[in-house]
Amino acid sequence: MLALYLKIAFRNMWKYKTQSLTGIFGLAFGLACFVPALYWLRYETSYDGFYPDADRIYRVYSFDKQAGKTNDMVSGILDRKLHDQFPAMQTSTVFFIDQNDCKTEGTPYVRLLTLFTDSAFLDVFPQTIVSGDAWHPLQVANNMILTETVAVRLFGDVEKAVGQSVKSTGLTQYDPPYTVTAVIKDPPANTNLSFEAILSHEQIKMHKTFVDESGKAVWNFASLQMYAKLPPYTDVGRLAGQLRDYPSQSLANGNVEIRMLPIGDVRYRLKDEAPFTLNFIRLFVVAGILLLFSALFNFLNLHLDLFHQRMRELRLRAVNGASSGQLIGQMLFELTCAILLALLPAGYLVVAVNPVFSGLLGISMEVSQALGLFALCGAGVMLLVLLVGSVLFWRLSRLAVRPRAERKTTGQLGLQRVAVTLQLAVSILFIVAAWVVMLQMRFVNHKDLGFDRNGIIYLSGIQLFINEDVRAALLKELASIPQVGNVTDTYFTPKHSATPSDIKTDIEWPGKAQSEKSAFCVVPTDSRFAETFKVNMLQGEWLGEGGERNVVLNEEAVRAMGLEEPVGTVIRMTLNEPEEYRVVGVVKDFHLFSLRSRILPTIFFPSIYPTNSLYVRAVPGQEQEAIRRINAVLPAIDASFVDVHPVRLSEMYDRLNYSEQAGLKMFSVLAVVCLLISLFGIYAVASAATQRRRKEVAVRKVVGARVGDIIRMFFREYTVQVMLAGAVALPLAYIAMSRWLQGYAYRTDIPWWLLAGVITGVVAVVLLTVLGQVLRAANSNPAEVVKSE
Incomplete structure (x- = not known):
């Protein structure tokens, strides 16, 4: 039975290869665009999530209410004061990160990105020790921990690095030599705490113990980052309220608030060096979802139409004793084969675009993780398609056993038109987004900065x-x-x-x-x-x-x-x-x-x-x-x-403007892919529709319709579809891109001609796509059509 089903499935795929391949490759491209977008969102929202108990680690910073400005640094003395006042803040650390020019016995110069701290750092951010003291590597001042890559670069081996001396020649050139006490794994790329060395330094102790009778030192020497790991079951909301009011109640400074932020939110709420905003990344994921659903609409639409064209075959099977369940099972099996065929090129594309996507976004995209996410998304897509297909095929199986005179195709044709309209709407949205980004990029590049930056x-x-x-x-x-x-x-x-x-x-x-x-x-x-x-x-x-x-x-x-x-x-x-x-x-x-x-x-x-x-x-x-x-x-x-x-x-x-340049490329790719999926879908549907309507065209020609009249009839239908898609997409695109432009203090406007031009261009491309099918239908011989019917 399985072999028979496979034979039937692949025979019909070859017979209706235009529709089958259009649906298969459309779904493959949709998945290939969606999976990297989802991976990107997961990557950007997982910063520092690899640390143990990361959900209990919070960044502590201050906010000036009058100026409306955030200061992401604190004074070391504030760390001590919070220890004394709030038991939940006992496990905390302060540090700063800076470049430090150093030398070793065998290396006359090396610049190390150094994290200056004390032993409390490892209580909040435990590290994976590769070699050396695994218990107290920062217990003594001037103890240094190196990352694995730096240890190998400087000393040739992680084991040889332990016990070696490193002398500062720059930032802390008057310090005694540092002693390497341990070597740790390199920090992952998705971290806000990038470093090549961790140094236990006296400056941190001085910051913590400094006494200023005026109390101003709490705010005047804000040069350290502060993180706290809260005990389990801490009432974070209550603690945040107590910290917020602490300056006004205990330090007589009502102008300042102390705030907390989960470590996972630091990158996008406290820093500004990220090239992309989190809203932009989410928007791109939503765009990927729209593209995937557009591909799914196209896939289901084409295969449903394919089974409608095989209605005579399905009816013959029903007459010969096939039950509705068997008919549904056969159609679901063929649909499953098509999905599996779509997953093969989709998986290849995910791997192929991996280096391009990683380079464009500046992230480390692991192929194994991307493939794992692809497998999960592929399984979800298969489940969704089969679930929807089961409902559609149930209705189709009931239609197959009815007499020919009782069959109605109006609902099916209506579903096809809705699917094509939605695909076109998504395409128009992407095209408008890409054009607006391009206009803003042109505005930025030609904006006079007020000085001559060239040279x-x-x-x-x-x-x-x-x-x-x-x-x-x-x-x-x-x-x-x-x-x-x-x-x-x-x-x-x-x-x-x-x-x-x-x-x-x-x-x-x-x-x-x-x-x-x-x-x-x-x-x-x-x-x-x-x-x-x-x-x-x-x-x-x-x-x-x-x-x-x-x-x-x-x-x-x-x-x-x-x-x-x-x-x-x-x-x-x-x-x-x-x-x-x-x-x-x-x-x-x-x-x-x-x-x-x-x-x-x-x-x-x-x-x-x-x-x-x-x-x-x-x-x-x-x-x-x-x-x-x-x-x-x-x-x-x-x-x-x-x-x-x-x-x-x-x-x-x-x-x-790197994010805008990358965004322009990504939205352009999405627009092209989605439009191609739509056009191939329209071509396949137009081919099937003109085939079904041969008799209607023949009758119209017999009663006096000319070729031009037939062409205008078909063109009018597709133009209306594009206009309906534009009525849905253009307001959404205008609102979304207007909000995106609000992120610029100096920005371009969205001109009316852009919206009109996009609609005109899409209408022209759609009509050119179906022109061949329409001409073939309009020029057909009515006598031969009626004879064949």
Whole structure:
């Protein structure tokens, strides 16, 4: 019986190969697009979920109510105070992560991403020990743990690494040598706590034990991350309420709240370096679901139509004694074979697109995990299709045993039209989304930033604390390069928005209202910034050499202060301590950050200490040669400069738009795949429909209808379907993409011609797809059709 069913199934697949292959490959492409999208969502929402009891680990941070700003760092003294006040916070840790230039006996220079902490870190974040002290590897100050990769790179073997010495030459160059006490597994890629070494350091102890009688140290020295692992069955809501009110009740500071956040939410609610928002990822998954359902509609629609075309065969089987159950079983078996055939190319596509998807999104996509997720989704799709198919085939089996005169195909044709309309609606939605993303990308790329970013090179990777002699040598060498025009030292890096360290709220100016709390972006810079960036001075002059008490405002800062004559105005702000500064100039507004953020009121002031954030303007037309020369001189100045890389400033701004560029590619692929599935489905349905309606066309031609009339009749039906799909899809696409554009402070509009153009284009493509079938039906010989009927 099984062999007979297989023979019947594959014979009919070959006989109706257009419909069968269209449904099979459509479902395969739908699964191949949905599985990576679902994997991406699981990956991004699983950050740090691999730690034991991750559901009980929370990030502790503060929130300034007046400024409306979050500070994700805390002071070490706050960790001690919370220990004393809240028993549930006993298991907590504070730390900071920074690059540390080091050397070993066999390696003269290595830069390690180091996590500075104490032994409490391992209580909250246990590590897998590969070699060394498995119990107390951070018990003593200057004990160091290395990751497996670093241990092998530095010492050749994890066993040999234990007991070795590592000496800092950069951030903590005056520390005694560190002793490697253990080697651990590398942290996975999906973690917010990336490091190459963990160091038990005295700074952490000092932060925890520092005493300030004024109590301001709790907030003034906020430079550490803090995490707490709560005991089982802790009332998290109650504890969060107590922490929120703690500053106002115990520290007499009603302007600050202490908040908690589950570790899994840190990446998307407390950090801004993630290239994609979680809402965008969810939107992409929803798009994948729509595409998969579109493929499923197409698959079921085509196979249901295929069985309708085989109604004579099914009726003959019923006449020869086949029961309804046997007919349903046969149809379900053939459907199962088609699904299994669809899963084969789908699985291959999931593996094939794995490296492309991983590279595009910058994630580590494990093939085994992707295939496991694919198997789960494939089983779910099979179950769903067979469940729906059982209902449809039950109705079809009852129709097969009825007399021919009692059969009605209206419901089946209506179902086909609904399925095709839904597929077209999804296609239109994707096409609109891709076009809107493309328009926004064009707007971003052509938006004037307010300065000339072309020709500016950023030297990334310079350690903040470098020797003065080394810094002087670096500046001298840069100035000696013929292709280098200007060099400026400015503490500013392009990013999506300002961080708490960039913001000041305690600015005072003449006429300021007592209750006013404006937030200003403060930028330490030097006298060469304006010339290097070619900013537009509106009033006064830029900061000169030796003007330690001078500042420059941007237009937005002048508006925020309400100054009519800003040049010469004296303002008061606190850097190390409250001091007065004189406004010497006003610069035209320009974008320090991406177009997602509005231009903030900004104050430029002379940096007291070198920031070592160097920007170089190359001579016009010689940017590439300048980069080559800089790369050539850097290693000769200092060993640590091997990790310094010249980067074009224009590339840094382009990276801020990486998510939009990737989103454009992904939505374009989805739009093309979904439209192709729809068009192949429409082609197959049109082929079957024109075959069924041969007699109708023949009768119309006999009573006087012309070929043009027949073509218009078919074209009108398909045009109406596209218009109905557009009526559903266009409002949804407009609302969804308008909300997406709200994430930009500076954005394009969705033009009416885009929506009209998409509908017109889809109508044209659909009509071209069915044109051949319609022409064949319209030009058929009525006499031959009637004779065959």
